[in-house]
Amino acid sequence: MFFETLKLxxxxxxxxxxxxxxxxxxxxxxxxxxxxxVTIGNGTTVKVQEEMAKLGTNxxxxxxxxxGPGRSSATAKQFNDRDVVEMREQLRGIRAVAPLAQMSxxxxxxxxxxxxxxxxxxxxxxxxxxxxxxxxxNFLDGETRSGQAVCILxxxxxxxxxxxxxxxxxxxxxxxxSCEVIGTLEPxxxxxxxxxxxxxxxxxxxxxQRRIAGNTDINRITVSxxxxxxxxxxxxxxxxxxxxxxxxxxxxxxxxxxxxxxxIADAQAVTTGILTMLLSAVAGVxxxxxxxxxxxxxxxxxTERTREIGIRLAIGAQExxxxxxxxxxxxxxxxxxxxxxxxxxxxxxxAVSVGMQIPFVFxxxxxxxAFVFSALIGVVFGYFPARRAAQLDPIDALRRE
Amino acid sequence: MSDxxxxxxxxxxxxxxxxxxxxxxxxxxxxxxxDRIDLTIRRGEFTAVMGPSGSGKSxxxxxxxxxxxxxxxxxxxxxxxxxxxxxxxxxxxxxxYIGFVFQGFNLLARTSAVExxxxxxxxRGLRQSERRPLALKALERVGLAGRAGHTPSExxxxxxxxxxxxxxxxxxxxxxxxxxxxxxxxxxxSEEIMDLLVDLNTSKGITVLMVTHEPEMAGYARRVVExxxxxxxxxxxxxxxA
Numbered sequence: 201m202f203f204e205t206l207k208l209x210x211x212x213x214x215x216x217x218x219x220x221x222x223x224x225x226x227x228x229x230x231x232x233x234x235x236x237x238v239t240i241g242n243g244t245t246v247k248v249q250e251e252m253a254k255l256g257t258n259x260x261x262x263x264x265x266x267x268g269p270g271r272s273s274a275t276a277k278q279f280n281d282r283d284v285v286e287m288r289e290q291l292r293g294i295r296a297v298a299p300l301a302q303m304s305x306x307x308x309x310x311x312x313x314x315x316x317x318x319x320x321x322x323x324x325x326x327x328x329x330x331x332x333x334x335x336x337x338n339f340l341d342g343e344t345r346s347g348q349a350v351c352i353l354x355x356x357x358x359x360x361x362x363x364x365x366x367x368x369x370x371x372x373x374x375x376x377x378s379c380e381v382i383g384t385l386e387p388x389x390x391x392x393x394x395x396x397x398x399x400x401x402x403x404x405x406x407x408x409q410r411r412i413a414g415n416t417d418i419n420r421i422t423v424s425x426x427x428x429x430x431x432x433x434x435x436x437x438x439x440x441x442x443x444x445x446x447x448x449x450x451x452x453x454x455x456x457x458x459x460x461x462x463x464i465a466d467a468q469a470v471t472t473g474i475l476t477m478l479l480s481a482v483a484g485v486x487x488x489x490x491x492x493x494x495x496x497x498x499x500x501x502x503t504e505r506t507r508e509i510g511i512r513l514a515i516g517a518q519e520x521x522x523x524x525x526x527x528x529x530x531x532x533x534x535x536x537x538x539x540x541x542x543x544x545x546x547x548x549x550x551a552v553s554v555g556m557q558i559p560f561v562f563x564x565x566x567x568x569x570a571f572v573f574s575a576l577i578g579v580v581f582g583y584f585p586a587r588r589a590a591q592l593d594p595i596d597a598l599r600r601e
Numbered sequence: 602m603s604d605x606x607x608x609x610x611x612x613x614x615x616x617x618x619x620x621x622x623x624x625x626x627x628x629x630x631x632x633x634x635x636d637r638i639d640l641t642i643r644r645g646e647f648t649a650v651m652g653p654s655g656s657g658k659s660x661x662x663x664x665x666x667x668x669x670x671x672x673x674x675x676x677x678x679x680x681x682x683x684x685x686x687x688x689x690x691x692x693x694x695x696x697x698y699i700g701f702v703f704q705g706f707n708l709l710a711r712t713s714a715v716e717x718x719x720x721x722x723x724x725r726g727l728r729q730s731e732r733r734p735l736a737l738k739a740l741e742r743v744g745l746a747g748r749a750g751h752t753p754s755e756x757x758x759x760x761x762x763x764x765x766x767x768x769x770x771x772x773x774x775x776x777x778x779x780x781x782x783x784x785x786x787x788x789x790x791s792e793e794i795m796d797l798l799v800d801l802n803t804s805k806g807i808t809v810l811m812v813t814h815e816p817e818m819a820g821y822a823r824r825v826v827e828x829x830x831x832x833x834x835x836x837x838x839x840x841x842x843a
């Protein structure tokens with residue numbers, strides 16, 4: 201008998217092709233939107249975290265003000281030369297301590313110019329960042345101390361200004377400083393935050409402070425630990441030293457932050473988590489709208505089909521047989537729509553993850569939620585109005601137009 | 602009452618209404634569609650029920666067909682008190698003993714003639730292989746052998762009504778109830794439908810009860826019952842007996 205009911209249901213679905221198609225469409229759109237959005241959101245989060253993790257945990261970033269989204273480093277008290285000197289003298293198990301002061305500046309060569317990141321630092325910067333020179337040489341101690349007008353170009357700047365032309369030994373103008381190119385850097389690509397790390401010009405810190413910034417501030421200190429050194433101990437040492445140097449008493453919070461890329465990434469993950477939630481909310485709305493669509497079509501169709509229910513009752517169908525047919529019909533449509541929706545949603549997410557080069561993160565939970573939710577709507581709104589109609593006296597059901 | 606259980610076929614009266622009333626609405630708005638009617642139909646009769654619209658003839662027909670329930674009175678079908686049956690049992694009664702033909706045909710749209718005729722058999726639990734020959738035979742009986750695959754929209758009104766009659770007789774019912782079966786048809790087609798009903802009555806012994814407001818159609822019946830204002834105004838059987 202169940203097989204007969206299934207056949208009746210399939211027959212009814214095929215007879216009402218347009219109505220069935222619209223119901224199906226509602227389910228498919230709702231399910232696929234939720235699955236695609238959440239999968240893409242999750243992929244983005246994983247991508248950011250992976251990128252961050254690649255940068256390693258043996259490099260510590262020290263900045264004024266604490267790390268974290270919404271925290272500013274600009275308003276906190278900046279570091280100075282003495283901080284760097286003290287760190288170099290007192291910290292154990294470190295490879296390099298690199299000071300860094302930066303702002304955006306215009307760089308000009310001949311007719312070419314672009315806005316880039318001007319970084320004042322010294323020879324330790326490349327070491328701390330585990331960066332390689334493509335050509336030329338690093339800063340000399342003498343150049344750093346006396347503030348010579350020399351610079352090292354990132355790949356992007358070098359290509360933009362010089363194209364294929366030789367850049368070593370040429371003079372460029374950075375902000376209002378005319379300086380000689382002594383080296384170029386290997387490309388490093390995008391950071392996890394999507395910024396171009398090759399769009400930089402390095403110049404000696406002293407030169408930067410005197411001739412570009414006009415102060416003696418240091419905005420960042422990058423500390424790289426020796427391989428095998430305990431970075432959490434190095435981190436604690438840095439914190440202790442800086443608290444002492446900045447006169448922070450026992451109970452007060454740090455007014456600076458020390459973190460490795462993993463920790464910064466974790467703080468950032470809160471932001472991408474919010475993004476995922478936002479995407480989920482949008483997807484949830486589309487699921488809801490899809491659900492309302494299904495609901496409407498089901499309600500309208502049952503009203504339309506009340507006469508059909510009356511006919512079936514008149515020729516001897518039991519109420520339960522008519523209901524079972526409508527239930528099987530709704531379940532069949534919902535399952536079919538749900539399956540297509542899951543396939544479409546995952547396919548869409550797969551295509552986007554290939555296009556945006558983010559990992560494809562399959563989340564069984566959201567697939568189940570989307571599937572069950574739309575199936576439930578289909579069944580509930582297919583079943584209950586039908587039950588109301590099937591409970592009428594046959595003649596009342598027949599009289600409905 | 603199970604599917605297999607049968608009614609007392611020896612009861613001479615297939616249909617026996619005693620003091621049956623039907624009212625709609627309550628209080629001031631109460632409408633009395635049927636007012637304490639008594640009606641007895643014997644096995645094998647061909648009865649026409651006549652009367653102006655609103656006289657209660659269709660209401661009586663719906664109660665007899667167990668599509669509707671009386672507000673008061675007793676209705677015995679083949680000796681069984683229908684008022685004591687629940688919804689399920691009334692559905693079984695319709696399934697096994699009653700065939701319906703409606704003025705508006707009431708066929709399932711976009712569904713082929715043979716599938717429409719098969720429908721009552723599905724609910725009887727017959728398999729496709731058993732249903733198809735019976736349905737085709739019923740279609741042949743009403744002269745539509747060549748139209749089994751046509752949907753209602755591809756058939757004329759007369760042909761649709763023939764499909765409906767085939768659907769009604771495919772289960773070999775004891776009683777065929779026809780509510781204005783020719784109401785939507787032209788005279789010639791109406792006559793064909795009436796010939797078919799008479800033939801089913803005489804050759805298969807099906808008890809036929811037909812509502813109509815056309816005297817020509819009532820002329821095919823051997824007994825005519827006239828309704829007026831919810832009561833039976835005249836009954837040719839009673840007149841003959843008197």
